[in-house]
Amino acid sequence: VSTVERSSVVIVGAGLVGCLLAAYLSRRGYRVEIYERQGDLRQLPDGGGRSINLTLTERGFTALEEVGIGGSVRESCVPLYGRLMHGPDGEETYQPYGNHGEAIFSIRRNDLNRILLDFAEAQTGVSLHFGWACVGVDAGTPSVQLRNRESGEARIEDALHVFGADGSFSTVRRSFMFHSQVNYSQTFFDQGYKELSVPPREGGAWGLQPNATHIWPRGRHMLIGFPNSDCSVTLALHLPFEGPASFEALGTEDSLLELFRKDFPDVLPKLPNLVDEFFSRPTNSMVTIRCSPWTFHGKVSLIGDAAHAIYPSYGQGANSGFEDCQILDSCLERGEGSWPRVMKDFETLRKPSTDAIADLAEEHFEELRAHVADPKFLLRKKVERYVSKKFPVQYMDLYSMVSFTSIPYVETLHRERRQRSLIDRLVSMSGIEDRLGDREFDEFIANALHSDSVGTLVSDLGGISHGQR
Numbered sequence: 001v002s003t004v005e006r007s008s009v010v011i012v013g014a015g016l017v018g019c020l021l022a023a024y025l026s027r028r029g030y031r032v033e034i035y036e037r038q039g040d041l042r043q044l045p046d047g048g049g050r051s052i053n054l055t056l057t058e059r060g061f062t063a064l065e066e067v068g069i070g071g072s073v074r075e076s077c078v079p080l081y082g083r084l085m086h087g088p089d090g091e092e093t094y095q096p097y098g099n100h101g102e103a104i105f106s107i108r109r110n111d112l113n114r115i116l117l118d119f120a121e122a123q124t125g126v127s128l129h130f131g132w133a134c135v136g137v138d139a140g141t142p143s144v145q146l147r148n149r150e151s152g153e154a155r156i157e158d159a160l161h162v163f164g165a166d167g168s169f170s171t172v173r174r175s176f177m178f179h180s181q182v183n184y185s186q187t188f189f190d191q192g193y194k195e196l197s198v199p200p201r202e203g204g205a206w207g208l209q210p211n212a213t214h215i216w217p218r219g220r221h222m223l224i225g226f227p228n229s230d231c232s233v234t235l236a237l238h239l240p241f242e243g244p245a246s247f248e249a250l251g252t253e254d255s256l257l258e259l260f261r262k263d264f265p266d267v268l269p270k271l272p273n274l275v276d277e278f279f280s281r282p283t284n285s286m287v288t289i290r291c292s293p294w295t296f297h298g299k300v301s302l303i304g305d306a307a308h309a310i311y312p313s314y315g316q317g318a319n320s321g322f323e324d325c326q327i328l329d330s331c332l333e334r335g336e337g338s339w340p341r342v343m344k345d346f347e348t349l350r351k352p353s354t355d356a357i358a359d360l361a362e363e364h365f366e367e368l369r370a371h372v373a374d375p376k377f378l379l380r381k382k383v384e385r386y387v388s389k390k391f392p393v394q395y396m397d398l399y400s401m402v403s404f405t406s407i408p409y410v411e412t413l414h415r416e417r418r419q420r421s422l423i424d425r426l427v428s429m430s431g432i433e434d435r436l437g438d439r440e441f442d443e444f445i446a447n448a449l450h451s452d453s454v455g456t457l458v459s460d461l462g463g464i465s466h467g468q469r
């Protein structure tokens with residue numbers, strides 16, 4: 001892309017998406033000023049303190065690789081090849097993510113942010129300003145009102161275009177939310193999460209098996225763990241806010257330990273700081289945010305979580321924000337010169353997909369916390385694995401489509417609905433539960449697939465092209 005001198009694009013927020021967006025815009029010759037309200041997390045002594053884990057998947061890496069940062073990010077991740085389910089009796093069941101050794105990649109959010117900050121800063125024409133909070137936006141010029149968090153100094157920055165990459169509770173979005181024709185909704189999940197940590201064992205070995213996502217599903221509550229590259233494992237304890245086995249009910253050390261002795265006895269000895277961590281760390285909530293339009297007066301736009309925050313059940317929020325940058329770049333390629341046209345094109349292309357992943361993420365939370373331990377769920381998974389091996393061109397389970405392809409989310413949702421009809425039919429066939437032995441099971445499903453009614457459902461699936469895989 002040739003370098004052309006233009007006025008600056010201002011990005012509010014030097015989080016994951018703001019940094020990647022800056023790199024994409026720099027490639028197109030834009031000067032970019034990023035304003036971040038926090039200090040520079042690379043300068044903080046412990047790299048920014050605690051940090052949630054993220055898992056990155058195919059579509060996230062595709063967007064990172066296009067600007068040349070995918071390799072460095074991948075090197076800092078731990079690959080996870082499946083889910084390790086921990087039953088209440090300590091029994092462990094391993095479910096691989098795919099039939100071909102597919103993996104998702106775990107990394108601490110702060111580590112990823114540091115890599116992206118370095119990368120953004122190294123791009124031509126990109127400047128980072130830390131400690132400056134956006135306090136308002138004027139779409140007329142457009143311009144951003146900024147306040148320095150230490151000195152209190154106020155500043156107004158004019159821009160060619162303003163992007164709000166300032167996360168779920170975006171100030172940029174708030175500046176326009178109460179205008180007419182702006183639709184907005186936020187839906188909080190009825191449970192929150194608290195982070196706990198399994199430190200490395202003495203001598204630096206992993207406290208839990210390293211290359212898997214660990215899940216302890218217990219109906220309305222669950223524990224989920226992601227290994228880190230320093231051999232620790234970050235756990236998130238998900239609990240309802242109120243009711244039995246809730247944050248409200250765990251007001252004392254005794255009640256906390258009782259819950260762990262009863263529901264998570266295998267991991268309790270590996271949590272030496274459980275009580276301290278539980279009572280000193282914040283309880284976090286999860287929210288779905290939907291908003292439209294994403295662009296105001298053709299001059300100020302939202303991207304990433306500011307436009308479409310989702311529940312983290314699929315681990316797709318950052319992946320989706322990275323994909324935003326890549327798709328926006330393709331819109332810039334087509335409509336350069338006209339920001340209103342580019343942003344309209346972007347929203348038309350992108351919003352059906354971000355709505356779809358928001359719906360899917362809400363559904364998947366139910367699956368994660370309840371069904372993964374349920375024999376009916378395990379039977380479905382077994383049937384799915386058979387069908388996807390038998391029809392690799394037509395069938396791909398939803399988790400794989402979301403995580404291991406770049407098929408637009410909205411298409412994965414439509415395909416999933418058709419695939420679901422097929423699996424519903426197969427698991428409801430009488431006698432299937434009596435044939436769980438591998439050979440008998442395969443024969444049973446193979447015969448069922450030959451029947452006319454099931455065959456029609458298979459032909460309804462259509463194919464997934466090679467390029468989409």
Ligand SMILES: Cc1cc2nc3c(=O)[nH]c(=O)nc-3n(C[C@H](O)[C@H](O)[C@H](O)COP(=O)(O)OP(=O)(O)OC[C@H]3O[C@@H](n4cnc5c(N)ncnc54)[C@H](O)[C@@H]3O)c2cc1C
Nearest residue numbers: 013015016017037055134166167304305312315317318319
């Ligand atoms: C528990 C949990 C687990 C998750 N797991 C995954 C996962 O496994 N995989 C995945 O892909 N995603 C995951 N996500 C989602 C992911 O964290 C977000 O989608 C991603 O961080 C969004 O990036 P962003 O840059 O849009 O927003 P953010 O990361 O929120 O960054 C916004 C930035 O803007 C700054 N800012 C905010 N307000 C202002 C202001 N007024 N002025 C200036 N700066 C401002 C903030 O300080 C911040 O640096 C998870 C989220 C949660 C809560």
